[in-house]
Amino acid sequence: MMLSLIRLEFSLLLRERRVRWIAAALCALMAMAFSMSFKEAARTADEAARMTTTERARWLNQDPKNPHSAAHYGLWVFKPASPLATLDPGIEPYVGRMIRIEAHRYNDALYRSAQERSPLSRAGLSTVADVTQLLVPLAALMLSFASFAADRERGTLRLALGNGIAPGRLLTARFGALAMTTTLIVGVPALVLGAISIATLDSAGWHSWPRLMLWTVAQVGYAIFFLLVGLFASLAAKTSRAALTIGLLSWVALCIVLPRLTTAAIESVAPTPSYAATRAKIEQQIKLYNRADLHQERQDDILQRHGVANAAELPIDLRGAMMHDREQHDYAIFDRELGDFFARLVQQDRLQGWAGLASPLLAVQAASAGLAGSDFRRHSDFLRAAENYRRVLSDTMNLDLVAHPTQGGVAYLAARDVWEKVPPFVYQPAPFTQSLREIATPLSLLAIWVAAAAIAVAFTAQRVKP
Template identity: 35%
Template sequence: MSAATRIAREEWRALLRNRAGVIATLLLVALVLVASFVSIERRDRIEADRARYQASVDAGFDRQPDRHPHRMVHYGQFVFRPIAPLAFFDAGIDSYTGNTIFLEGHRQNSANFAEARQSSLLLRFGQLTPAFVLQTLAPLLLIFLGFASVARERERGTLRLLLAQGLDGRTLLGGKLLAQAAVALAVAAPAFVVLAGFALAGVAGWGATLLLMLGYAAWLLLWALLAVLVSAWAHDSRAALAALIGLWLIGVILLPRALPEAAAAQVVLPTRIETEIALHRDLARIGDSHDPDDPYFNGFRQQVLARYGVSRIEDLPVQYAGLVGMEGERLSTALYARAAADSAGREARQNRFVHAFAALSPLIAIRQVSMALTASDPAAHLDFLDQAEAFRYRFVQTLNRMQAELIPHIGGEDPRVSADNWKRVPRFAYRSYDPLRDAGAIRRSLLVLAGWLAGLGLLFAVTARRIGRVAR
């Protein structure tokens, strides 16, 4: 048995004699397990509810009676965002972004029914998920277990004896770190087992799962290493504890919550009312499909007549109003797409502002890795919005085309097409988001964690060389 292993074994014995530490560790492990199973049950329940609602909405659309197609355009359709398989581990921004969109003609609605709007303010501190426990509570446990690892030896006078017996600083610190690292990985082990179970069952991909485990292992080892180093530099255990608690408060609590506010002040997002006013102004500028005297659609009418080789609208083989609806939808969709791209760009700049400070708070890095790999980050939400908008356009244009092609053959004052046509309208089918699509962002965040470990590793080497003088 090596000297470092013997040091680690003695450290484990000291930790086992610390009844409060043992109880706290067992409670945290139990909390990780409880958070995992509660989150899985909650995800499965919500996913079942959304699938049932989507099936109910689709069935309700199919049951509509004979109608004019344009009325079905305004009847609209609801779509629900499915939850990613690993989102049980980290809910990310899913609780704040909304999960349901009402799709209709002439406008692009936002996602609604965000859980944060229907829950208590405690949700803003952190939802009980394995990610929250490992990101916020596990470092605090490692602090309380490791703050006295070296300082205790100095206070008892055993540090000088160990060094006098020929034990070098590298071996001493290595043994202490080995003991704390084992505790850190033991705390994360239940969550890792659950993640591996999802991968083995084929529910989640091994690539995202292994990277997620790697990220959290680096995050916890970082705190174990930090606890040992601060304990080695501090004059006593009380000073070590105060310093580590201060680092935890700044890096885990204050900075991650203050930086988004700073980003919002740095890159201002227009309010919903401001956006709606600007969109209506732009819509009036490009042309009003409901105004027969609109200049743009006057020109459009001449183009349609020329295309079909007739001189009057009454001579068209299709209904002109349906063609106008299709053209108006094309114009308004392009306008809403530009507005959505502008909003997404502003949000991306806000996120880049926050992520630029990951070197000061590695929690930002592990949070980015966690949300990206569990498909609960802004990129996954934007992918859902893009898919929903692409479906909305197909949905509306299919009904507009029915109006243009079927109504001329029906006639009458209140022409209606057969209800059988509603079954021809496309249905929303969400394509699962690939968590590894934006590998660059994940790689950058993992490099930040690796950089922190490398920096602390250099400090570890310096501390090991100076540990003898520090003991005096």
């Protein structure tokens, strides 16, 4: 009986012109946003692949030279993007995608695609996630606000309840039909667009299919929350206009006002650390280490360790040993200062996850970027991988120089066989299970919002009056 009621309500919904217009508008907006993101992602991936090949060839084909000079010669490494970043680019447009690897220097990531975007694309609603997180709630409210209020105005609600249909059964049938409609409008396009990205772009190591499935479930669940808000307003208000007003005010509060207030509160509680101050602190400590008097002390220490009086008697290359020791010192500084910097950013990121207590929008945004692989943690993984690779390159070059001291006044020059000791750069994305652990809080909070809305609607339905 209940399935028959749901099918009846569903068929009635599909016949309504407003439903078809809403579905067409949302699908068109999602397709347009996706086309822009996909075009940019395909172009960037192609350029990164070509440049990676070019950089590897440039590194291997460099002229014979001092190994430490080769470490300064360096090369560029590129960040592979998740294919689902076409749905939700997260922070990707605002952080760099390529890093120059060279001795002594911790270089910043370059190429921020947001710098090349047109003013129109920066105005908002330029991604699929923008559409699902800002416009879909409005569409859900448009679908549900008149579910009971319109019947109350027409007098048909009194007729339905008078014929013995329990309010709970009527609510279940209409909610089921609305949920099915919303799933078709939001879920199907999201799956199709995500499948196109996975099939077309490089998805190796990203576990893209389970990410896409859960991403779609999160977006649909978020839309269902606003369906429930609309149903609550329709049950509680006496007129359709009042129900629409309640729904729109809820959208303004939950999607515009509270997210901005919460973000400001997080910034006051855990302010973003100054990257410039961190880099200045690092440079100051490195300069202290490279003082001329300390440089001489370290040189004398190396001579003493090998029991010789001058560099000519050393069985190793003194300059190479000095450079290697300097790199080890610098690594410790980078780990300490940048480790503290990124730890504070991760703390801020965790607070952003808990901010889902204030608004379901903040919960779904945190979960969405985490599932798409475009959140801050994946960017920090790339930075860490690039730094580890830089250390491999520097240590390989310096230790090769250490092992080949100058003999007979002829300086040692390394060649291709040494360059080949440095492997190609490989970035391995975090497994899906790790991303799940990282977004467990916002996902749970989103589920709580949906459950709380469902309870409120069910409670109100028991007291509905025609």
